[in-house]
Amino acid sequence: MARPTDWHPLRESDPVPGDPEGVRGQVKHMKKIAEYLRTQAAALTAMANADNLKGKYADKLGEEARGLGRKLDEAEDRYREVKGHLSGWADELEDFQRAADKARGDARDAQRVIDSHAAKAQDRAAAEKKDGKDAKGGKGSEGSVGKDPELKRAEEDLEDARKRLNKAEGDYAERSRHYAGKIRSSIDDGMKDSWWTDFKGWVADADWLKDWTERLSWLATIAGVVAMFIPVVGWIALGLTIAVTLSHLAMATTGNGSWFDVVMDIGALKMARNGLKAAKAIKALQQGSRKTAAGLADGSARTTASAANAGARQTAAREARRRGGTSSAKRSAARARKLRMENENRKAGQRAGQEVRDAELPEVTARDRASALGDVKLSQQVKDIEKWRDIHPDNPALVENAVRAGRHQQVLQRSWAVSTVLDLGDKFVGPNIGGDGAYDRFKGTTEAPVGQW
Structure with a gap:
């Protein structure tokens, strides 16, 4: 789509020039070139490794083919990196232009109102002069009744549009330098001929x-909420969070995602680990208290x-020790009676x-x-702890277990709170900070593949 040429009353020319669709067209073209280069590099490598050629010329041909294949592979990798940078720039450029066009439209509407009031004031002044009245002190002059509310609102709208355009222009300049630096870095860096090149491609x-990672992230959020009522979830x-982390890590290390x-994912996993450890510790404390x-x-x-059978045991003990006139059978019976009571x-x-140990857990x-x-x-x-x-308030071990369980429960609560704040902040709060994709642009500043910092 052609860009507007008239930027009055804000600028003399387009402050955010560029063609997002044209950039995207180049991205598609570069993608095809990268795929072709990869195919040719693979073909040259296969040629170099062929064993059906014999002689010195075959060795020389194989060496040259390998060298050319490596160069094509390096070029392919650079094409892919530049393609990714251009794709990101096209999206942001479109956002900047949308914001600038909105500011331009609002400014032109406000200027029309201002011009209309100015024309009416000139007509009124001319009419008053014709009638012989003083333009400053005439009955209908604005000086006597104050500025028209519509005119005041139009002037405020014009100033607001100017500020919004200044912001869009500043962001445009900053991000264009950012992507230009990334593209220069991709072109100037030497690329390794390895499995890493294929993986990045x-x-x-x-x-x-x-898209897959974004959906998994939302599923992890939903599962985290459901787990409050169904703990096994x-x-x-946790599994979904790990999958999201690995996906984000794969994109970040290859320069296609934000570190x-x-x-954020590692922070969420850390909080989940703390929560699981706290829950495990509480279970161990409960078993120890039992x-x-x-x-x-x-x-x-x-x-x-x-205490209840103390007398009977003492009697049995005396009878078991008695000698003189007491048969051995009676002494044996007394000892058996004493042992039976002790066993009871x-x-x-x-x-x-x-x-x-078998008591039901409390309600x-x-x-x-x-x-x-x-x-x-x-x-x-x-509650069992x-x-x-409470049943044995004087036992130090049980008191200490209750204190430690309370601490672990606080760790569990804090871990869940921090994890939830990070997750919801990333999904809802962050995108609304600054507006115009500021949060996504901030994330973009942390994009860099491994080996390109």
Whole structure:
């Protein structure tokens, strides 16, 4: 589409010239050239490796073919890199031109209103002069009644359009230098003839990869929310996040994506890892508290049972030791009776301890579930730890377990909060900061393939 030529009243000429569609046409052309160069490089390599040619000329031909193949491969790689830079520039150029055209249209509308008021003022002044009235003190002069609201609004709109055009022009200049530098770097750098060259070319041609990664990112966000109510989905969310991270890493290392996205993904994975470690620690603390509480119940039950049959055991012990007139059979029976009571005391303790270990996890409230981010099992484990602490408030191990569980729960909550803020900020807040694609342009400043910084 042809660019506007009349930029009055803001500029003498187009401040953001360029043809996005023409650039895209060149991108398509360069893509075809890159594919052709790759095909020819492969053909030359195959020719060099052929074993059906014999003699010195075959060795020389193979050497020359390999050298030419490497050069074509380097040229192909450069074409692909430049193609990617031009594609990004075409998109941003279109945004700058759209913003500039909008400012131009608004300015022309405002100028028409200003010109109309100026023409009316001249006509009024001429009429007053003809009637012999003073233009400054006449009845209908603007000096006596203040500036017309419509005129004032038009002047403000004109100034706002001028500021928007200045911003678009400044961004245009900055980003054009950015892409020019990238293209120069791609052309000047020496390229390696290796699998990395093919991999970068494959990523550059994989137009579907960015869309696929974006969809996976949204699925990971949705899965993260669902995991608050169905904890097992958390593993799905983690798997999706890992897949998104690997995809962003592949694009960033080849110069087709932003390293900022990789950093954000790594941050999300770090938070997920912290949350999983905290949940695992809470489970271990709950099992430890149960074990400690079971031991206390065992000891308490044994003490109670021992106190209940203390007299009978003492009597049996005396009878077992008695000599003179007491048959050995009676002494054996007394010893057996004493052992039986002691065994019953141990069993009473074991039953009490087993009851603690087999006790159902406590019921939890909606508030308890919310504090555990919707994970019912986790909230039950935390409440179980607190229950045994409350039953045995003087036991330092149970008190310490409750304190540590609270800390791990805070880590879990903070990890989820930070991860959510990063994710939603990237998807909703960032794109609205600055407007006109400023957030995407910021990400673009962190684009650079490995070996080209």
